[in-house]
Amino acid sequence: MAFYKDERLMLFIDGASLYTTARSLEIEIDFRKLLAEFRNRGRLLRANYYTTIVEGEDYSPVRPLVDWLSYNGYNVIHKAAREFTDREGRRRVRGNMNVEIAVDMMSAASTVDHIVLFAGDSDFRRLVEIVKAQGCRVTVVSSAKTQPQTIGDELRREADVFIDLEDLSDLIGRPRNGTPDRAVAYADDDDD
Numbered sequence: 001m002a003f004y005k006d007e008r009l010m011l012f013i014d015g016a017s018l019y020t021t022a023r024s025l026e027i028e029i030d031f032r033k034l035l036a037e038f039r040n041r042g043r044l045l046r047a048n049y050y051t052t053i054v055e056g057e058d059y060s061p062v063r064p065l066v067d068w069l070s071y072n073g074y075n076v077i078h079k080a081a082r083e084f085t086d087r088e089g090r091r092r093v094r095g096n097m098n099v100e101i102a103v104d105m106m107s108a109a110s111t112v113d114h115i116v117l118f119a120g121d122s123d124f125r126r127l128v129e130i131v132k133a134q135g136c137r138v139t140v141v142s143s144a145k146t147q148p149q150t151i152g153d154e155l156r157r158e159a160d161v162f163i164d165l166e167d168l169s170d171l172i173g174r175p176r177n178g179t180p181d182r183a184v185a186y187a188d189d190d191d192d
Contacts, residue, residue: 007113007137009042012101014119015051015062017142017150018165021120024146025166027173034172035073042114048104049074052081052095077104102127109134116141117159122152129158141165 003009022029038044049069054060070076081095098121105115109131117124120142128138140159142151145166156162 003041003114003139005042007042008111009038009044009114009116010108010112011038011044011047012105012115012117012119013047013049014097014101014117014121015049016096017119017121021143021146021150021165024150025143025169027165027169030172030174031069031074032072037168037171038116045112046108047074048077048101050077050097050101052093052097053078054083054093055080098123105131109136112136114139118142120149120151120155122154125152125154125158128155132158132160137161139163141168 018029035044035047038047049066051062051066053062053066066076066078077097077100079095079097079100081093083091083093086092101117101119102124105117105127108115114137115131116139117128118141120140124140128140131138137160138158139161140151140155141163142155143149143165144151144156144162145164151162
């Protein structure tokens with residue numbers, strides 16, 4: 001199933017999922033190229049990027065990315081990550097944006113023709129099913145080529161189209177310089 005130039009298109013990017021997938025594939029995402037690629041595939045109405053941020057720290061590795069995205073065509077949706085101490089006394093950070101993505105996708109489904117979801121969590125399977133029932137086509141971007149796979153089988157089957165992130169790497173990645181690339185994104189812990 002192809003993209004059509006006249007269709008209204010929205011991107012929903014789970015920052016943690018994209019980061020994990022890109023890192024596993026040793027792809028450094030060029031977010032400017034990503035936006036340009038999907039603007040060429042249809043009438044891109046909005047590109048939503050979802051992430052959590054650790055509040056109160058002097059430096060957060062995701063803050064520069066969030067700031068850049070905000071100034072360069074992305075709608076950034078974020079919330080505070082939860083901090084806790086695990087059983088071994090180590091400081092851990094946890095948070096995910098699944099509910100925010102679900103609410104926003106359901107709201108958008110009646111106003112767009114095609115949604116591209118950058119996520120692999122099978123918990124999104126039912127969301128994709130509901131969005132499709134509203135007449136919206138859904139493409140899912142993740143990977144079956146990582147070990148372990150970052151795409152859940154149920155989500156892959158439910159999507160109208162599945163695109164492996166590795167297959168997009170020449171279009172939205174930075175050129176490799178012979179060393180493993182550092183993915184430009186931030187990992188949230190999706191374990192709630």
